[in-house]
Amino acid sequence: MTKNRVFAAALAASAAMAVAAPASAQVAGIATINTMEVITRAKAFTTAESQLDTTYKPVRDQIQARQTKFQTDARALIATIDTNKDGQVSEAEEQAAAARKDPNYTQLMTLQNQANEEIQKLQMPSILAELFAFEKILALYDAAQMSVVNARKVNVILQPEAIVYAPDAVDISDAVVAELDKTPTVAITPPANWQPQQRTVQFQQQVNELKRRAYQLAAARAQQQQQQGAAAAPGAARPAAAPATKPAKPEPR
DSSP: OOHHHHHHHHHHHHSOOOOOOOSSOOBTTEEEOOHHHHHHHSHHHHHHHHHHHHHTHHHHHHHHHHHHHHHHHHHHHHHHHOTTOSSSOOHHHHHHHHHTTOHHHHHHHHHHHHHHHHHHHHHHHHHHHHHHHHHHHHHHHHHHHHHHHHHHTOOEEEOGGGOSOOOGGGBOHHHHHHHHTTSOOOOOOOOTTOOOOHHHHHHHHHHHHHHHHHHHHHHHHHHHHHHHHHHHSTTOOOOSSOOOOOOOOOOOO
């Protein structure tokens, strides 16, 4: 499954998907639109995400390498704090190590802070680039929505989940996507000292949450397929019931 298809699946699981709308007048001036679904379907959004993935892949590889280095350097120190030897450091074990001023714990915190600082510095250019692209796309969305509102004489726009029943003509999502797609690309390089609007930061947080859910869905489906494949293998013991699966922790972007 491609990244975009998994992302769409997460969106479908988290919000009501808009229904395709015919090019007819709105009902009593009322319309519905799923803003997040519309923006993430737009060519400008998918193209920007692809460009960011390509442009900042070397940096993301550096980040992954730095995370791996910290995990390697920290392994021996963590083992000394893990007093019950269960392979994990509980909150109680961490508090106990801090209380007794364990030098291994102090060194571990130093390594973690150093890694975090380096990773944040590496991440900042790509984060700003994504925010810059998103701010451009949000401005395009505002203009596209207003164009459709004026063309269809819409007086009120509601989220789809706020509607118990409405005919298909109420939804304007496809019309706004079509208007958005008249501008298929946006810039991803912010000027010096550029700062994003709060709205843009909030939108990026929503996108990141959808990506997290997408990774969880993909991991859960992959695990389910593995279990089904193992159950169907010749000579495999058939389980009495399918075990519950816990979604894997998503990989960082």
